[in-house]
Amino acid sequence: RKEVEQDPGPFNVPEGATVAFNCTYSNSASQSFFWYRQDCRKEPKLLMSVYSSGNEDGRFTAQLNRASQYISLLIRDSKLSDSATYLCVVNRRGQGGKLIFGQGTELSVKP
């Protein structure tokens, strides 16, 4: 079993739709949580960190449930430019910055 699991998709949605991605992690020592975005043939870029209280950045909302070891990302009012792969990432305590990546969820927003 992978340490960070995501539904690979693809999620095909129309412009303006709301879409949610889920992620589970298996190691309860995980300390920090992130969503990265990776465009086709590009490098991953940090989209947002995920905090226990949940956090929002414009159209993007991230939630963390430590008890269930579950992370989510909600994208409202999808834009064509949101098409990318969304990577769920965790960082374990005392691991010197080692990021554990999920496989990624592919999103395609259509006109």
Added chain:
Amino acid sequence: DTAVSQTPKYLVTQMGNDKSIKCEQNLGHDTMYWYKQDSKKFLKIMFSYNNKELIINETVPNRFSPKSPDKAHLNLHINSLELGDSAVYFCASSRDSGETQYFGPGTRLLVL
């Protein structure tokens, strides 16, 4: 004004060859990393250096040897390349270990 740069961007080579990939960051960060992204798109850490010292060394064949001449550079040398080494290799850096990581554009390695 590139923050994390890698050379070359593409590398096509024969099995058995030795090759190097270079990485440089101009962000003044102390920590640098090498990741491998395989054909199934999984990104996995290989090495991490903090101030030129090795701090993470995952289970990577010893054909792979990182070298950090200074804290702005982390190069990756690969000996006796194998077909399974074909992947995209990403360099990253962060201000310190545990801080936000910034990735380079990747080096696409194809071993024939």
